[in-house]
Amino acid sequence: xxxxxxxxxxxxxxxxxxxxxxxxxxxxxxxxxxxxxxxxxxxxxxxxxxxxxxxxxxxxxxxxxxxxxxxxxxxxxxxxxxxxxxxxxxxxxxxxxxxxxxxxxxxxxxxxxxxxxxxxxxxxxxxxxxxxxxxxxxxxxxxxxxxxxxxxxxxxxxxxxxxxxxxxxxxxxxxxxxxxxxxxxxxxxxxxxxxxxxxxxxxxxxxxxxxxxxxxxxxxxxxxxxxxxxxxxxxxxxxxxxxxxxxxxxxxxxxxxxxxxxxxxxxxxxxxxxxxxxxxxxxxxxxxxxxxxxxxxxxxxxxxxxxxxxxxxxxxxxxxxxxxxxxxxxxxxxxxxxxxxxxxxxxxxxxxxxxxxxxxxxxxxxxxxxxxxxx
Numbered sequence: 001x002x003x004x005x006x007x008x009x010x011x012x013x014x015x016x017x018x019x020x021x022x023x024x025x026x027x028x029x030x031x032x033x034x035x036x037x038x039x040x041x042x043x044x045x046x047x048x049x050x051x052x053x054x055x056x057x058x059x060x061x062x063x064x065x066x067x068x069x070x071x072x073x074x075x076x077x078x079x080x081x082x083x084x085x086x087x088x089x090x091x092x093x094x095x096x097x098x099x100x101x102x103x104x105x106x107x108x109x110x111x112x113x114x115x116x117x118x119x120x121x122x123x124x125x126x127x128x129x130x131x132x133x134x135x136x137x138x139x140x141x142x143x144x145x146x147x148x149x150x151x152x153x154x155x156x157x158x159x160x161x162x163x164x165x166x167x168x169x170x171x172x173x174x175x176x177x178x179x180x181x182x183x184x185x186x187x188x189x190x191x192x193x194x195x196x197x198x199x200x201x202x203x204x205x206x207x208x209x210x211x212x213x214x215x216x217x218x219x220x221x222x223x224x225x226x227x228x229x230x231x232x233x234x235x236x237x238x239x240x241x242x243x244x245x246x247x248x249x250x251x252x253x254x255x256x257x258x259x260x261x262x263x264x265x266x267x268x269x270x271x272x273x274x275x276x277x278x279x280x281x282x283x284x285x286x287x288x289x290x291x292x293x294x295x296x297x298x299x300x301x302x303x304x305x306x307x308x309x310x311x312x313x314x315x316x317x318x319x320x321x322x323x324x325x326x327x328x329x330x331x332x333x334x335x336x337x338x339x340x341x342x343x344x345x346x347x348x349x350x351x352x353x354x355x356x357x358x359x360x361x362x363x364x365x366x367x368x369x370x371x372x373x374x375x
Contacts, residue, residue: 002030002031002032002033002034003032003033003034003084003085003356003360004033004034004036004081004082004083004084004085005033005034005035005036005083005084005085005086005087005356006036006037006038006078006081006083006085006086006087006097006107007021007024007035007036007037007038007086007087007088007089008037008038008039008086008087008088008089008090008093008094008096008097009021009037009038009039009040009088009089009090009093010039010040010041010062010090010091010092010093011039011040011041011042011090012039012042012043012044012046012047013042013044014044014045014046014222014248015192016114016165016270016272016273016274017089017090017114018044018046019046019167019273020165020166020167020273020345020348021037021046021050021089022046022049022050022053023166023167023168023345023348023349024345024348024349024352025050025053025054025055026053026168026345027166027345027346027348027349028349028353029353030054032353032357033085033353033356034056035055035056036055036056036057036058036081036083037050037055037056037057037058038057038058038059038060038074038077038097039057039058039059039060040059040060040061040062040070040092040093040096041061041062043059045250047059058077060073060074060077062092062096070096071096071099071100074096074097074100075100075103075104076104077100078100078101078104078105078107079104079105082105082106083105083107084107084108084356084360085107085108085109085110085356085359085360086101086105086107086108086109086110087109087110087112087139087352087356088109088110088111088112089112089114090112090114091124091127091128094111094112094128094131095127095131097109098111098131098134098135102134108136108137108356108359108360108362109131109134109135109136110135110136110137110138110139110355110356110359111128111131111132111135111137111138111139112138112139112140113138113139113140113141113145113146113149113160113270114140114141114145114270115145115268115269115270115291116142116144116145116148116268116269116270116290116291116292117145117148117149117152117268118148118267118268119196119268120152125152125153128149128152128153129153129154129155132149132153132155132159133155136359136362137161137355137358137359138155138159138160138161139160139161139162139163139352139355140160140161140162140163140270141162141163141164141165141270141271141292142162142164142270142271142291142292142295143162143292143295144291144292144294144295145270145271145291145292146160146162161351161355163348163351163352163355164271164295164342164343164348165271165273165276165343165348166343166344166345166346166347166348166349167273167276167277167280167343167345168345169276169277169280169281169339169340169343184215184216184217185213185216185217185260185261185322186216186217186218186219186258186259186260186261187206187209187216187217187218187219187259187260187261187262187263187318188218188219188221188255188256188259188261188262188263188278188283189202189218189219189220189221189222189262189263189264190221190222190252190255190262190274190277190278191221191222191264191272191274192222192223192224193220193222193223193224193225193226193227193230194224194225194226195226195267196266196267196268197264197265197266197267198265198266198267198288198308198309199220199226199230199265200230200233201265201288201309201310201311201314202218202263202264202265202311202314203218203230203233203234203237203239203243204237204311204315205265205311205312205314205315205318206218206239206242206243206315206318207237207238207239208311208312208315208319209315209318209319209322210239210242212319213319213322213323214242216242216322217242217243217244218239218242218243218244219244219246219255219259220243220244220245220246221246221247221248221249221252221255222246222247222248223247223248227245227247230245231245252277253281256277256278256281256283257281259283260283260322260328261283261284261285261286261318261321261322261328262274262275262278262279262283262284262285262286262303263285263286263287263314263318264285264286264287264288264293265287265288265308265309265311265314266287266288266290266291266293266308267288267290267308267309268290268291269287269288269290269291269292269293270291270292271291271292271295271296272287272292272293272296275287275293275296275297276296276339276343278335279296279297279302279303279335279336279338279339279343280336280339280340280343281336282332282333282335282336283332283335284302284303284304284321284328284331284332284335285297285302285303285304285335286303286304286305286306286314286317286318286321287303287304287305287306288305288306288307288308288309288314289305289306289307289308290308293305296338298334298338300331301331301334302331302334302335302338303331303335304317304320304321304331
């Protein structure tokens with residue numbers, strides 16, 4: 001009989017965590033685990049994809065920060081289904097999932113660290129610690145995130161398992177050098193247009209690039225609340241003919257195939273799926289040296305790392321790669337090789353299944369001992 005696994009997440013928007021859930025569903029051993037998902041806000045095509053894969057997906061709307069109707073419905077759902085494992089993929093998913101399981105369930109609870117959460121308030125860290133102490137396991141997707149969370153939440157680092165994201169990599173010819181001169185190459189960003197992605201820095205750097213290589217293009221794939229402000233910045237910088245906003249797309253592979261360099265300037269990152277996909281497509285990556293980025297991008301080997309929010313350094317690195325096709329090709333090949341070795345979603349899912357099995361067979365005595373030694 002398969003064990004019943006519930007994943008709880010607040011939003012099912014197009015994002016890295018949501019993509020990981022879909023990849024888990026594709027590669028999970030159905031004889032060992034039966035997968036269900038609950039989400040609170042924001043749907044996307046991922047929901048339909050999960051249902052097509054046989055996942056029991058339930059939407060329980062949450063309208064306010066404190067929504068008693070939502071919480072009662074979540075408790076009823078947890079009690080009715082009697083899950084063996086609940087794995088929460090977001091802060092609000094952790095909070096409300098942990099409370100619902102405490103009130104109405106008897107599942108082993110797994111909490112998550114998917115970024116370096118510098119923006120958390122002291123209250124949020126106190127809640128994170130409280131939930132971690134009550135969790136059968138805490139799973140991070142990067143060493144940087146695990147180290148930071150252990151320090152800020154005041155829990156033992158060895159209590160946090162690190163399971164790197166696994167994604168389905170695009171099938172592209174990484175050895176092919178595109179037949180364009182250096183000034184006509186294309187840069188690519190893929191991601192949400194939100195503050196922590198720091199597109200402002202990228203645009204400032206790109207304006208420097210265009211000053212020297214005026215025919216270079218930047219494709220921005222993704223959408224978000226900052227799109228209007230970023231389009232205004234492009235106008236102000238005078239690069240409107242060189243920056244192309246494409247919105248949400250389901251053909252990211254085609255952009256990867258027609259790009260030469262992937263760039264990400266985030267203030268913070270966990271383990272970026274977008275970076276892994278770019279590496280898998282054979283693109284050198286220029287990334288800010290934050291969070292999990294240096295766990296993927298090895299400076300001068302698979303790409304280049306620049307100091308966060310330093311648009312001048314970013315511009316110089318981009319120009320160096322744009323003007324040096326030999327180096328660009330070398331980094332692209334190594335990037336592809338590294339991504340292929342480490343980023344199989346089946347590996348990610350198997351590691352998570354092992355953690356779930358460990359949690360399920362943990363005795364009550366083990367739980368008490370663990371809680372007494374986690375901090």
